[in-house]
Structure formats: structure tokens, C-alpha cells
Amino acid sequence: MTTGHFDKAATDWDKKQRRVQLAAKISTAIARLPLSADMDALEYGCGTGLVGLALAPALGHLTCIDTSQGMLDVLQEKIRDQGISNVRPLRCDLLIDDYSKRHDLIFCAMTLHHIQESDTLLLRFAELLKQGGYLALADLAQEDGSFHDSSVTGVHHHGFDREQLAALLTAAGLIDVKSEIIHIMTKGEEEDRKYPVFLLTGHKA
Numbered sequence: 001m002t003t004g005h006f007d008k009a010a011t012d013w014d015k016k017q018r019r020v021q022l023a024a025k026i027s028t029a030i031a032r033l034p035l036s037a038d039m040d041a042l043e044y045g046c047g048t049g050l051v052g053l054a055l056a057p058a059l060g061h062l063t064c065i066d067t068s069q070g071m072l073d074v075l076q077e078k079i080r081d082q083g084i085s086n087v088r089p090l091r092c093d094l095l096i097d098d099y100s101k102r103h104d105l106i107f108c109a110m111t112l113h114h115i116q117e118s119d120t121l122l123l124r125f126a127e128l129l130k131q132g133g134y135l136a137l138a139d140l141a142q143e144d145g146s147f148h149d150s151s152v153t154g155v156h157h158h159g160f161d162r163e164q165l166a167a168l169l170t171a172a173g174l175i176d177v178k179s180e181i182i183h184i185m186t187k188g189e190e191e192d193r194k195y196p197v198f199l200l201t202g203h204k205a
Contacts, residue, residue: 006047006068014048014074018185022197023050025183026109026138029199033134035059039104042128044094044121045111049075049087051138052107056087059105065092094124102128107136110197113155119168126172129204135174137165138182141196147187162198169202177202 014020030051035058043052046064048071056062064087066072072089079087092099095117106125115121125135140147140159147158162179169177179200187193 006066006071011070011074014050020050022183022185023109024054025197026199027051027054029138029180029182030055030107030136031058033105033136033201035105041105041107042101042103044106044108044125045114046075046089047071049078051109053078053082053084053087055107056084060086062087063101063103064089065094065099067091067093094128095121099128102130102133104130104133105136106133107138109138110140112137112139113159118160122165122168123172126169126174126204129174131204134201134203135169137200138197139200141181141198143195146193147185147195159195160198162200165200166202169200173205174202175205 035055037058037060039059041055041059041062043062043064046052046066047068049064052062052064064072064075066089069091072091075089078084079089095115106129108125112118112121122137129135142159142161145158166177166179177200179198181196182199183197185195185197187195
């Protein structure tokens with residue numbers, strides 16, 4: 001996964017209101033899962049922590065993983081400034097690096113479409129879940145490729161077919177797999193292009 005774009009964008013990442021709004025929608029939807037202070041959670045592709053820090057107060061511990069050091073630096077600054085004690089940033093690529101810790105909750109927000117080997121990553125998520133643990137994935141529904149500007153690199157999928165992702169997770173041993181549209185993003189001069197964002201959830205049998 002290319003990190004240069006995200007390293008450069010990290011400082012101003014939170015200044016885009018649509019991005020902040022989307023993160024709030026995603027964190028609110030994930031919070032409907034039975035979160036608890038006993039949970040040891042993992043967020044993959046955490047960015048500056050817009051989703052993870054919103055959920056952290058409901059969790060026992062949260063490991064925030066990203067491949068972009070620039071994003072993690074911004075997150076670390078937030079953790080320090082806000083006196084947060086249960087969140088740990090970690091630079092890691094689950095498809096390359098040796099990571100074996102298991103978690104009660106794994107969530108991923110608007111990251112999967114940047115991962116070329118997305119199916120392999122989903123299998124890694126399932127592998128790293130504890131028995132009974134929850135997985136929550138938020139991303140774009142299938143679109144025509146117009147969502148990202150041409151300047152954005154590292155986009156490997158133009159959204160996803162929710163049924164195909166659900167079938168993959170079911171085959172990987174997750175149960176009660178379901179999805180819902182949680183937000184509609186708009187673009188264009190007249191906001192006429194609509195891009196649904198879904199949340200796919202399930203837990204490990």
C-alpha cells in the first residue's frame with residue numbers, strides 16, 4: 001500500500017468536514033455493537049484516529065494500526081494532548097509484518113479499497129479475531145471510479161459488492177454477517193453524484 005500520499009495529507013486530514021462527518025457516522029454505527037471495557041480492539045488503517053478515538057472510551061484497549069507514519073504522528077499528538085491512556089498507535093502492515101495478537105473487536109473504515117489484496121486482508125482479520133470477537137468493516141459500495149480524484153494514488157477497488165464480502169467472511173468462519181448503508185456521500189457541483197457507504201459486521205463462531 002502506497003503511504004506517501006497519506007504521509008503528506010496527514011497534517012490537514014481532519015480539516016475536511018465531509019471526512020469528519022463520515023467518521024462520525026461510521027463510529028456511531030460501530031458503537032451499536034456490544035462494546036465493553038473488557039474488549040481489546042484493533043483498528044486497521046486508523047489514519048488520524050477519527051473513528052478509533054471516538055470508540056476508545058467504550059473499549060478496554062485499542063491498538064491503532066496504519067502503514068503511514070505521518071498519520072500515526074498526528075494520532076500520537078492527539079493521544080498526548082487529550083491524555084488518552086488506552087490507545088496505542090502502531091506502524092504495521094498485516095499482509096507483510098509478523099502480527100499475531102488476537103482481538104475481541106477489529107474494525108476498518110474506508111481502508112479496504114486501498115488494499116490490493118483485500119480478500120487476503122479479510123482472512124487475516126478473521127484469523128486475528130478471538131472466538132466470539134466482532135469484525136466491522138466500513139467502505140464504499142461499488143461505484144464507477146469517480147469517487148477519488150485522479151491525484152489520489154493507491155486506489156485498488158472502486159467500492160465493493162457487499163454480498164461478495166459477506167460470503168467471504170462467512171466462509172472464513174464468521175456468523176451473523178450483515179451489512180447496512182450508513183451514509184451517503186455526495187460529490188459534483190450540484191452534489192448530484194451519490195456514493196453509499198456500508199458497514200459490514202459479523203462475529204467469529
